[in-house]
Amino acid sequence: MGKEECKTMLDALNKVTACYRHLVIALGSTSDSQNLREELKKTRKKAQELAVANRTKLTSLLKDKSISKEDRAEYERLWVLFSSSMELLEVDMKRSLEIGQDFPLKVPTRHLIQTGMTGSTNAVAARAMSVQNMKYEADSNVDTADLSELQTEITQVSQMMEEMEMKVQVAPWAVVAKQEAGAELKSNMSVGNSSVGVISIEGGLASIGAVVGFFVIVAVALVLGYLVI
Amino acid sequence: MTIRNALRDHGQRYRPRMSCLRKVEKVLLEMQDPNTGVKSQPQRLVITTIPHAITGEDIVAWLADRFQIEAQEAKNFGSVLVALGYIYPLQDHKRLVIKADASLYRFQTPYFWPTQQWPVEDTDYAIYLAKRNIRKKGILELHEQEQYNRLHKWMNHKWDFIVMQAKEQYRAAKERKKPDRVVFDCQERAYWVVHRPPPGTVSAMDYGLDRRTDPNAVEVTDKALYKCKPFTIYHGRKHYFLPVRCVTDSELFSCRLVKYCATYSGHDPFLSKCLPSNPWLTDDTTYWSLNMPNVEIPSKMRVERWTFSFKELLSDPRGRDDFRLFLKKEFSGENLAFWEGCEDLKWGTAATMKEKAEQIYKTFLARGAPRWINIDGKTMEITVKGLKHPHRYVLDAAQTHIYMLMKKDSYGRYLKSPVFKDTMKKEQAAQPQPHRHPATGAGAEGQDGPEQGGSPSSS
Numbered sequence: 001m002g003k004e005e006c007k008t009m010l011d012a013l014n015k016v017t018a019c020y021r022h023l024v025i026a027l028g029s030t031s032d033s034q035n036l037r038e039e040l041k042k043t044r045k046k047a048q049e050l051a052v053a054n055r056t057k058l059t060s061l062l063k064d065k066s067i068s069k070e071d072r073a074e075y076e077r078l079w080v081l082f083s084s085s086m087e088l089l090e091v092d093m094k095r096s097l098e099i100g101q102d103f104p105l106k107v108p109t110r111h112l113i114q115t116g117m118t119g120s121t122n123a124v125a126a127r128a129m130s131v132q133n134m135k136y137e138a139d140s141n142v143d144t145a146d147l148s149e150l151q152t153e154i155t156q157v158s159q160m161m162e163e164m165e166m167k168v169q170v171a172p173w174a175v176v177a178k179q180e181a182g183a184e185l186k187s188n189m190s191v192g193n194s195s196v197g198v199i200s201i202e203g204g205l206a207s208i209g210a211v212v213g214f215f216v217i218v219a220v221a222l223v224l225g226y227l228v229i
Numbered sequence: 230m231t232i233r234n235a236l237r238d239h240g241q242r243y244r245p246r247m248s249c250l251r252k253v254e255k256v257l258l259e260m261q262d263p264n265t266g267v268k269s270q271p272q273r274l275v276i277t278t279i280p281h282a283i284t285g286e287d288i289v290a291w292l293a294d295r296f297q298i299e300a301q302e303a304k305n306f307g308s309v310l311v312a313l314g315y316i317y318p319l320q321d322h323k324r325l326v327i328k329a330d331a332s333l334y335r336f337q338t339p340y341f342w343p344t345q346q347w348p349v350e351d352t353d354y355a356i357y358l359a360k361r362n363i364r365k366k367g368i369l370e371l372h373e374q375e376q377y378n379r380l381h382k383w384m385n386h387k388w389d390f391i392v393m394q395a396k397e398q399y400r401a402a403k404e405r406k407k408p409d410r411v412v413f414d415c416q417e418r419a420y421w422v423v424h425r426p427p428p429g430t431v432s433a434m435d436y437g438l439d440r441r442t443d444p445n446a447v448e449v450t451d452k453a454l455y456k457c458k459p460f461t462i463y464h465g466r467k468h469y470f471l472p473v474r475c476v477t478d479s480e481l482f483s484c485r486l487v488k489y490c491a492t493y494s495g496h497d498p499f500l501s502k503c504l505p506s507n508p509w510l511t512d513d514t515t516y517w518s519l520n521m522p523n524v525e526i527p528s529k530m531r532v533e534r535w536t537f538s539f540k541e542l543l544s545d546p547r548g549r550d551d552f553r554l555f556l557k558k559e560f561s562g563e564n565l566a567f568w569e570g571c572e573d574l575k576w577g578t579a580a581t582m583k584e585k586a587e588q589i590y591k592t593f594l595a596r597g598a599p600r601w602i603n604i605d606g607k608t609m610e611i612t613v614k615g616l617k618h619p620h621r622y623v624l625d626a627a628q629t630h631i632y633m634l635m636k637k638d639s640y641g642r643y644l645k646s647p648v649f650k651d652t653m654k655k656e657q658a659a660q661p662q663p664h665r666h667p668a669t670g671a672g673a674e675g676q677d678g679p680e681q682g683g684s685p686s687s688s
Binding site for chain 2 (some may be wrong): 011014015017018019021022024025026027028029030031077080081084085087088091095099102103111112113114115116117118119121123124126127128172173174175176177178179181182183184185
């Protein structure tokens, strides 16, 4: 059915948008590298393919006049999801262009910001591309050709969004969300050890260590005392 | 989906130029230099070690050395860097100041730097709050909780997207190794502490009102355009000497502003002396009685203002009376009467509009009307057509035509006419009164009577 297909495609687009944003955040920092730029390029292309596919599907569904009111409301909701994703993508692409230009890689002395992030981002990119491992090509003109490609892609995306706005008559404010406030609290995502929680106990670490040590010593003393007695 | 306005809009929606940001970015890049920059050390946490932590005292010392300033000033500068969000504290993350001791800081990633052209979006903030909800199972600060509820109400149509995106971003972040995850969370948290502080905080991001023009739109980089050349043009019988060749809109505006200030500075009671005396200071209301709207004899300054522009003349009731007198003598009074009728229509109540429009048509525009005005055929056609469905601005075209006619033709003649010359002869030159303190001045300071002849006599 059209709706299920749409939903899966939108989920995929959403996933790619989230991964792309994560990758752009790493740009310009010490985890920046040629690999990262390539990952960005690949993720971008995947996002664009998904975007075009989503758009054609959704526009064909919305143009269909013979659908019921609930269906139409549902498609409008999906359309709002789609256009919000595209907005995020567009902004992220423009920002990646700017940051990419400000922090060129093929220069004798790289000035990357020491943010503390040193690991690689291939797991994130692999998630975006839905592959197990990322394969990289030895691309040499990461600063010039890549960025000019990015510029053309940005103009394409902007044009697509303008077309979308003009041609599709959807009133976004009329869409009612299905999730109520705090829906994500009930989500069954594993919390794990919350990483910021680690930071917050770091300050009290010394005191906790002291308390733990104290109890160990008391326990040992008790055991020894018991043995003596 | 946000609504984009594809048409030209005249709203104020641009953030002002923040030129300090580019400068700070340069300083920040210098701080990264492995040899001459700030020394970094690893930060030890429970299980992990994260590199690139810098101490407050190192930062302050580096700034003092680089700019050759005192320690206190370096500390202030460091605090500005933290307040803008380029460096964030690792302990006590909510207070954006720099402490010149061993407390640790870290550099922010370029994506989270404050930029002029990328405003901070509420959508992103909503996604961040949703992510925090997921991670901390609902423990948000009070102001964050309020913001969350507010955003849920106002961005309800996007809420599904926000929740979906929050989940996906959370999952994407989990793909990274532990130290990077920690750093990422700290970065994001620091970003939102800067850009969405609790209410009542004085933030470095406060900037007052939005601006009308985009500071990033046009950057004139050609230095030649800024050279000032004397420029003379010959127009009619006058030479106009323009000291600066104005090329951009803002330069044209500033030329006009300078000219306006030069012309009107003598007439401004704040900038130059108010004759005879400022009523607020001396309690002498002569100034007001001399400048009443329909005073018989206008003051000298007032008459001078009429010569500045036609608009000045018309907007002053006494000036308009004078002009009306002149037009009566010239037998073209219907122009001014029509213009006044149009103004009345524009500013009048909606209920009377229809009758007023009909009245004006009958008196001025119809064929064989008693006070028929002379406007060209095209304008007449448009006006008559519009009068079938009269509205407030239906006579705008005709009014403009008559206004320009009066301005170009009658106004010039008025300034040379005996009527005007008569008025100038009669005008009063107000005498400056010595400033008397209201507590001491018992006697009233009378004003000299109207002067005959143009020259002010010394009192």
